[in-house]
Amino acid sequence: MMKKIFELADTVSDTSNISELAAKKWLNEIITGAASKKYYEQVCKVFTMPAGHKDLVVPYKMNWLASWDVTSDEGGTQGEGYTVPYTTKDNLSGVTITPTPESVGIAISYHAIRTNSANLIADAKEDLQEWVASYTDDAVSADIVAAADASVSVKGMQTIYGGDAYSEGTLDAGDVLTTDLITDAKTRLKSKYCYYYDSSTWTKGIEKYPWVSEPSKPFVLFIAPEQEGDLEKDSQFTNASEYGSNDIVLNGEIGKYHGVKILSTTQTPAGTFNSLAGRRCHMVKSQVCAASVYGEKPRLHVFDYPRELEKDMVMEIAHGSDTIHDDAIVEIRVLDE
Numbered sequence: 001m002m003k004k005i006f007e008l009a010d011t012v013s014d015t016s017n018i019s020e021l022a023a024k025k026w027l028n029e030i031i032t033g034a035a036s037k038k039y040y041e042q043v044c045k046v047f048t049m050p051a052g053h054k055d056l057v058v059p060y061k062m063n064w065l066a067s068w069d070v071t072s073d074e075g076g077t078q079g080e081g082y083t084v085p086y087t088t089k090d091n092l093s094g095v096t097i098t099p100t101p102e103s104v105g106i107a108i109s110y111h112a113i114r115t116n117s118a119n120l121i122a123d124a125k126e127d128l129q130e131w132v133a134s135y136t137d138d139a140v141s142a143d144i145v146a147a148a149d150a151s152v153s154v155k156g157m158q159t160i161y162g163g164d165a166y167s168e169g170t171l172d173a174g175d176v177l178t179t180d181l182i183t184d185a186k187t188r189l190k191s192k193y194c195y196y197y198d199s200s201t202w203t204k205g206i207e208k209y210p211w212v213s214e215p216s217k218p219f220v221l222f223i224a225p226e227q228e229g230d231l232e233k234d235s236q237f238t239n240a241s242e243y244g245s246n247d248i249v250l251n252g253e254i255g256k257y258h259g260v261k262i263l264s265t266t267q268t269p270a271g272t273f274n275s276l277a278g279r280r281c282h283m284v285k286s287q288v289c290a291a292s293v294y295g296e297k298p299r300l301h302v303f304d305y306p307r308e309l310e311k312d313m314v315m316e317i318a319h320g321s322d323t324i325h326d327d328a329i330v331e332i333r334v335l336d337e
Contacts, residue, residue, distance in 0.1 A: 023302040030129045030315075031298060037133035039252045039265040040140040043220050043286035044321065047293045049099065057094040058291045060324045099295030099320040104131055109310045121311070128315050132298050137267055139321045140290055141222075144282050145269050147326040150194035155208045156326040158188045158195055162334035166200045168273040177227040177281060177334045179236045182257055185283040185330040189219060194327055208327040217287040219260045220250070224268040224279045226336040228254055231262070271333065278335040285328035292321045 049056050106124045113120055148156035161167065162175030188195060190212065194205040213219040223231075231237040231254075240257055252263040260283065269280040284290075295318035305312050323329065 023300045026125055026302065026313075027298065027300040030125055030132060030300065033126075033129040034133040034298075036251060037130070038137055039222065039250075039263055039267060040137040040144070041292050042250050042263075043284050044140055044290045044292040045287050045324070047291060048297065049293060049295045053295075055096050055098045056293045056320075057096050058293075058322075058324060059092060059094045060288075062093050095291065095322050095324055097291060097293045097320040097322050099293050099318040101296065101316065101318045102135065103314060103316040104128070105312060105314040107305070107308070107310045107312050109308075111309065113311065121313075124313055128300070128313065132315065132317070134267070135317065136292055136319055136321065139319065140292060141267055141269060143290055143321050143323050144284070144329055145280060145331075147323045147329050150196040150205050150327065152196075152198075152203070152205050155194055155206050157329040157331055158327075159197070159331045159333065160184055160188065162332070165333075166197050166202070168271075168333060170200075171273045171276065171278065171333065171335055173276060173335065173337070175335050176230045176337065177223060177332065179231070179234055179240075179257065181332055181334070182221060182260060182262075182283070185221070185332055186213075186219060186258065186260055188330045189213075189283060189285055189328065209325065211285040211288075211328055213259045213285070217285060219283060220286050221260050221262050221281060221283040221332075222268045223262060223264055223281045224266060224270070224336075225264055227268075227279060227281060227334065228262075228264040231255075231257075273333060273335065276335050277337075278333060281332040281334060283330045283332065285325070288325050289328040290321060290323045292319070294319055 045058070047056055047058070106127065108120050108124060144157075148154055150156040150158045160181065161171060162177065162181060163172060165171040165175055190210055192207055192210045194208050196203055196205050211219075237255065237257055250261060250263055252265045253261055254264050255262050268282075271278050271280050296316060298315060298317045301312075301314040301316070303312055304310075
């Protein structure tokens with residue numbers, strides 16, 4: 001009778017073929033489980049680098065061409081022999097991302113495997129699954145937090161605050177996430193201009209893309225369970241968070257409010273504002289706000305190490321990420337209560 005993978009896991013063997021087979025099967029289980037726990041990477045443009053490359057340049061369009069060199073046809077000037085005026089295309093740039101290697105390992109002694117009723121190998125797989133899930137998400141979340149802020153001369157991330165606050169220091173108890181803030185953030189993404197606070201004054205800055213939510217590139221808002229609780233108590237949200245039959249539901253998605261997908265995850269960055277606990281929630285235009293690049297997809301090595309009388313599991317990965325369009329991000333700083 002052919003043994004199941006868990007039964008193989010409970011049997012100590014120094015046969016390399018079994019370890020190689022187990023590694024492939026276990027990796028598939030780990031990756032499948034990890035995929036269901038990823039949140040931030042869902043809004044990224046994901047790339048896998050070919051072998052032999054160190055960096056990946058992610059191209060992006062900085063803006064539409066500001067003006068075109070055009071000659072009017074008044075008086076029939078565009079007749080035979082007319083020379084078309086050409087416009088210099090100077091609106092492309094690129095973000096260079098360099099994946100960095102990372103690895104983690106778990107060693108389980110033969111004695112522990114023999115004498116424990118708990119399936120230690122299965123438990124180790126769950127630990128690696130959690131690590132794989134959080135590794136890229138933590139990186140992408142940190143990149144979004146570090147996006148360049150909008151200013152009079154910078155086309156960057158716009159920041160709004162709960163209640164009537166205009167800075168972290170002016171947030172007061174009760175300045176929690178509301179449906180009005182969701183609408184305000186959506187407006188900021190769709191606007192043709194970046195806005196920022198100049199002291200306490202909401203000020204128009206540089207021009208940016210007027211982003212539009214699309215089925216394949218929707219607006220997505222990341223919140224934490226505390227903000228989820230606030231929204232669930234708001235009838236405006238519960239009455240409007242409805243889905244059509246063709247909606248693709250993302251990991252962690254709790255609803256869709258006026259075209260914005262709402263994702264709840266504990267990985268939403270926490271903060272302390274005016275000595276009070278809060279969150280840095282982010283609304284983004286997915287697939288254009290950030291990129292996630294793999295130099296090496298997750299790879300699992302499973303092998304016996306008789307010298308230490310143990311079975312080892314090593315996970316390796318090479319990954320990098322960065323924001324692409326900082327103006328495709330709006331940060332909402334609110335308190336947890």
